[in-house]
Amino acid sequence: MHVAIIMDGNGRWAMQRGLPRMAGHRAGARAVRKVVEAAVRSQVDTLTLYAFSADNWSRPRCEVDSLMRLFKQYLQSEAARCVEQNIRVNIIGRRDRLNAALVHLIEHTEAVTRHCTKLTLQIAIDYSGRDVIRRACLAIAGECMEAIERTASVSTDYVAEQIAQAMGASRCANVDLLIRTGGEKRLSDFLLWESAYAELVFVEHGWPEFSEADFEAALREFRRRDRRFGTVPSPTSQQEETA
Ligand code: IPE
Numbered sequence: 001m002h003v004a005i006i007m008d009g010n011g012r013w014a015m016q017r018g019l020p021r022m023a024g025h026r027a028g029a030r031a032v033r034k035v036v037e038a039a040v041r042s043q044v045d046t047l048t049l050y051a052f053s054a055d056n057w058s059r060p061r062c063e064v065d066s067l068m069r070l071f072k073q074y075l076q077s078e079a080a081r082c083v084e085q086n087i088r089v090n091i092i093g094r095r096d097r098l099n100a101a102l103v104h105l106i107e108h109t110e111a112v113t114r115h116c117t118k119l120t121l122q123i124a125i126d127y128s129g130r131d132v133i134r135r136a137c138l139a140i141a142g143e144c145m146e147a148i149e150r151t152a153s154v155s156t157d158y159v160a161e162q163i164a165q166a167m168g169a170s171r172c173a174n175v176d177l178l179i180r181t182g183g184e185k186r187l188s189d190f191l192l193w194e195s196a197y198a199e200l201v202f203v204e205h206g207w208p209e210f211s212e213a214d215f216e217a218a219l220r221e222f223r224r225r226d227r228r229f230g231t232v233p234s235p236t237s238q239q240e241e242t243a
Pocket residue numbers: 007008009010011012013051052053056067182
């Protein structure tokens with residue numbers, strides 16, 4: 001079970017309360033801990049949280065700097081707790097545009113939690129779903145060029161295998177349930193490939209207000225859905241329809 005969350009609405013939450021946007025991000029960071037604990041209790045295998053998109057670099061410099069500081073504080077304070085709770089932390093997204101101290105903390109947190117097995121907590125920082133696909137295409141093109149040099153042709157099976165390998169290299173499983181808080185109903189460049197058959201749940205309130213009860217309600221909603229993956233409805237829902 002892979003649950004992904006677009007943690008949106010921090011800024012609006014703060015502004016509605018007459019607070020600076022950064023207060024919303026800090027409240028959002030506090031909400032993360034509770035939801036991670038709820039995911040552990042609900043036996044979710046992977047929880048992926050969208051923390052900073054590649055497009056978020058275009059926000060005002062002071063907001064970006066404060067967010068980067070918040071990510072550092074989060075990793076500093078949560079690494080030991082994750083080990084205690086048997087949570088493996090994995091950061092997805094580009095690293096070459098992050099500052100060295102943050103990259104160091106990411107590597108440290110991933111290293112100390114590598115053996116943990118209860119939940120994989122993935123945090124997307126400087127993430128772009130399109131960029132992941134673009135990079136996979138470049139890797140595939142390189143592989144195919146080499147194959148053509150070796151054998152003068154490539155089969156479609158070979159290309160399909162290269163695509164599976166290149167996307168698999170992004171280490172991200174298919175998303176089962178995608179939750180977005182904050183009222184917007186869009187993907188904003190998050191896990192585009194992996195969300196092909198994700199069930200979507202939209203929550204009106206902002207991320208700082210998202211509670212364990214909201215998480216559990218989204219899971220209940222997910223369990224009520226009939227996932228068909230392009231096939232016909234399952235016998236039980238067909239019976240319900242004809243009844
Ligand atoms: C989501 O909240 C957090 C990040 C994108 C870093 P926003 O900052 O987008 O909050 P709104 O959407 O402006 O309310």
